[in-house]
Amino acid sequence: MTPHGDLSDQDHPTHDPAPARSQHAPPGHDDHTTTATETSRRDAGWTLSTTETADDYAPTFLGNGYFGGRIPAAGTGYATTPIETQAHLAGFFAQDGPIEKYANIPTWSTLAFSDESGTYGRLPQAARAGEEDDPEQGEVSDYRQTLDLRAGLLTTQATWTSPAGRRTDLTYQVLVHQSRHRVAAVQLTFTPHWSGSARVSGVFDGTSARLTEQSSKGYDGTAAESYETVTTLGTAITAALASRLELPTGVAAHIAEFETNQVQSAGVQATFDAEAGSTYTVTKYIGVASSQDCEDPLPAARAAAAAAADTGYGDLLAEHEAAWADLWRADIEVLGDPVLQLQVRASMFYLLQSTRAGVNWSLSPCGLSGDGYNGHVFWDTETWMYPALLAQHPDIAAGMNTYRQQRLAAAQEYAARTGFAGARFPWESALHGDEQTPPGWEMGDLEHHITADVALAHWQYYLATGDRDWLAKKAWPVLKGAAEFWVSSAVPHDDGGYDIKQVMGPDEYHFPVDNSVYTNVAAAKTLRIATRAATVVGVAADPEWDRVADGLRVPYDEDLGIHPQYDGYDGETIKQADVVMLQYPWEHPMPPEAAQNDLDYYVPRTDPDGPSMTDSIHSIAHAALGTPGSAAYDFMRRSVDPFIRGPFNQFAEQRHGGAFTFTTGQGGFLQVFLYGFTGMRWRADRLRLDPTLPPxxxxxxxRRMLWQGREFDVAIDPEQTTITLTGGLPTKVEVAGATHPLRQGAPLILPTRRPDLLPTSDLADASRKA
Structure with missing residues (x-):
């Protein structure tokens, strides 16, 4: 991805800069995050809570793959600090100068509470994003905010003392409905310790809107309804937002339109008399729709909000929890480390919030949490996030491939325009699939490996599902186009082989280079994948594909016993995992000694301030090699501890900042468990596992791993691993080169590999920690 700098600040905004880790927190813990032992038995391993909002507090985000938003410490509304709480709609791109950028929709979660002297929860003013929030709105005590990962629910509890000294107990719950993709809800329950006039304002706060203009707004007092539409600049995509307020039964409320001079805001407010000691509940039902998936989004949004209100909050919440329960049938259970358990589940939670089955928009490096990297789609999708979903949620992962397929024509045009054949996918993609790398950055011109990364993801989906019809109708044109691109990229060499020149590999510190070993191996693998796919779908493969694949140079230094990163590489510092990725995910054949040498050589040469996903590859590679000691575990910890931020276990891109919430890194971290400790690799005719467990x-x-219509569990214990087929036809399992039958009712029990029991040395340990 593009490094940050002065130009990056302009064209690759990270409006959500990652907070620094607390200086008081030990690795793996944050000082205001509760551990599993502090929660009830039901919630153990599923909830994250905080009672503090100072220091390194980072607000979480909620989403359902269609739309979402970051929720501030208040539990409602918009905030600029410590991180701007943006709201987003999938595929909502505007044209801003030469490139398309993620546009922000108005904040939909605002349900502010007021007495006659002040307001809890920010209301839109004339102020623009970036200004400090108004601090003169009373004081908060007895504060707690809890994220329930299992239920997809954020609960905020506080006692608010208004500027007039009136105390009110407040509880907010926020959800973005998992099964009703256009629906969210915010519920406020409050108990005043005073009597008098109370006001609740349900508002769409346009302060957060960016690269949009309001195209319409409306209000219906009889239904306590407000709505608006905003349209993206330059691309004319319309988002509609509608809400209805459900007021306490038996309360005589005065309903009025919310008035503001913030031009992209709309809302409704209800004023009524409150009595000390009584408890009141107000619910805001929200509908959001886009012109990209319906002809007229405003009626769709209004209908979604109205239907949610008719259902009622209790039943709506039950539906939402049931949908999350279905997703969590696939789980990764970590025994013996409750902190790690929460880190794993939170990582999957943020991926599941950022995409959904049936939504054919791909993932940006920050998911639906913010507009970092302009919301563009990079190799982050196919290489880091997609595999983390494919193993347990292939129906969700499928949409990322569909996104590329729908932009194949743009990839073909890009190849032709730049002098290549076939299909060349852009390094940065957005709305239409043409190159969106900002001017001045070389990545768009040089990181050709993205086309191979896209091809590998398509082939992995076929191997995971066995869907030949999909391969023939959907994937084959992509694979064929990628193969044609690589043939046209290969330059014949004097010795009869082929070079690929003037490119950039994953290491973005060195460019342009010739024969990037990652690029060449990925290109050759793509060509062989295309040949295999042609056989499966029953068409003739171009014989040139195999010739070029066999002839592409794979640099190897016999003296050092390593793969040089590119022609002329002299051991300089590299940005991130590059050569080591030949082992995973590309599975390039090499002797174990060469694989180990590559790891030992490149790990100490990798910038420790690089992106968070690098050490996940190191962990997976060490797990596969069975490196003596606990290398796989050590690198797993290095892939999470320096990057995770409290209180809600979100990743930062780098140790000291970068994009946030960095779902790319969380996807890499999850792959350690899905592919590293299990040893799972995709095969067309069998399951392939090689389980190991660190001490x-x-x-x-x-639980609920999926392969070609079969469901299976893998339970890895210190001495043995049990593989249980829970659904589907009998199959074969390959472990350590031997094949075993697997059928329902007859679990397969095998020894667990334990590299920690093998002898190691202080030198090797020092190398790992370099």
Whole structure:
């Protein structure tokens, strides 16, 4: 991805800069995050809570893959600090100068409470994003905010003392409905310790809107309804937002339109008399729709909000929890480390919030949490986030491939325009699939490997599902186009082989280079994938594909016993995992000694301030090699501890900042458990596993893994691993080169590999920690 800098600040905004880690927190913990032992038995391993909002507090985000928003410490509304709480709609791109950028929709979560002297929860003013929030709105005590990962629910509790000294107990619940993709809800329950006039304002706060203009707004007092539409600049995509307020039964409220001079805001407010000691509940039902999936989004949004209100909050919440329960049938259970358990589940939670089955928009490096990297789609999707979903949620992962397929024509045009054949996918993609790398950055011109990354993801989906019809109708044109691109990229060499020149590999510190070993291996693998796919779908493969694949140079230094990163590489510092990725995910054949040498050589040469996903590759590679000691575990910890931020276990891109919430890194971290400790690799005719367990854990259980219509669990204990087929036809399992039958009712029990029991040395340990 593009490094940050002065130009990056302009064209790759990270309006959500990651907070620094608390200086008081030990690795793996944040000082205001509760551990599993502090929660009830039901919530153990599923909830994250805080009673503090100072220091390194970072607000979480909620979403359902269609739309979402970051929720501030107040539990409602918009805030600029410590991180701007943006709201987003999938595929909502505007044209801003030469490139398309993620546009922000108005904040939909605002349900502010007021007495006659002040307001809890920010209301829109004339102020623009970036100004400090108004501090003169009373004081907060007895504060707690809890994220329930299992239910997809954020609860905020506080006692608010208004500027007039009136105390009110407040509880907010916020959800973005998992099964009703256009619906969210905010519920406020409050108990005043005073009597008098209370006001609740349900508002769409346009202060957060960016690269949009309001195209319409409306209000219906009889239904306590407000609505508006905003349209993106330059691309004319319309988002509609509608809400209805449900007021306490038996309360005589005065309903009025919310008035503001913030031009992209709309809302409704209800004023009524409150009595001390009585408890009142107000619910805001929200509908959001886009012109990209319906002809007229405003009626769709209004209908979604109205239907949610008719259902009622209790039943709506039950539906939402049931949908999350269905997703969590696939789980990764970590035994012996409750902190790690929460880190794993939170990482999957943020991916599941950022995409959904049936939504054919792909993932940006920050998911639906913010507009970092302009919301563009990079290799982050196919290489880091997609595999983390494919193993347990292939129906969700499928949409990322569909996104590329729908932009194949743009990739073909891009190849032709730049002198290549076939299809060349852009390094940065957005609305239409043409190159969106900002001017001045070389990545768009040089990181050709993205086309191979896209091809590998398509092939992995076929291997995971066995769907030949999909391969023939959807994937084959992409694979064929990618193969044609690589043939046209290969330059014949004097010795009869082929070079690929003037490119950039994943290491973005060195460019342009010739024969990037990552690029060449990925290109050759793509060509072989295309040949195999042609056989499966029954068409003739171009014989040139195999010739070029066999002839592409794979640099190897016999003296050092390593793969040089590119022609002329002299051991300089690299940005991130590059050569080591030949082992995973590309599975390039090499002797174990060469694989180990590559790891030992490149790990100490990798910038420790690089992006968070690098050490997940190191962990997976060490797990596969069975490196003596606890290398796989050590690198797993390095892939999470320096980057995770409290209180809600979100990743930062780098140790000291960068994009946030960095779902790319959380996807890499999850792959350690899905592919590292299990040893799972995709095969067309069998399951392939090679389980291992580090001594620091009591066990791992991966539930509802999916492969070609079969469901299976993998329970890895210190001495043995149990593979249980829970659904589907009998199959074969390959473990350590041997094949075993697997059928329902007859679990397969095999020894667990334990590299920690093998002899190691202080030198190797020092190398790992370099």
């Amino acid at each position: 620091q854990l009591d066990g791992l259980t991966l």
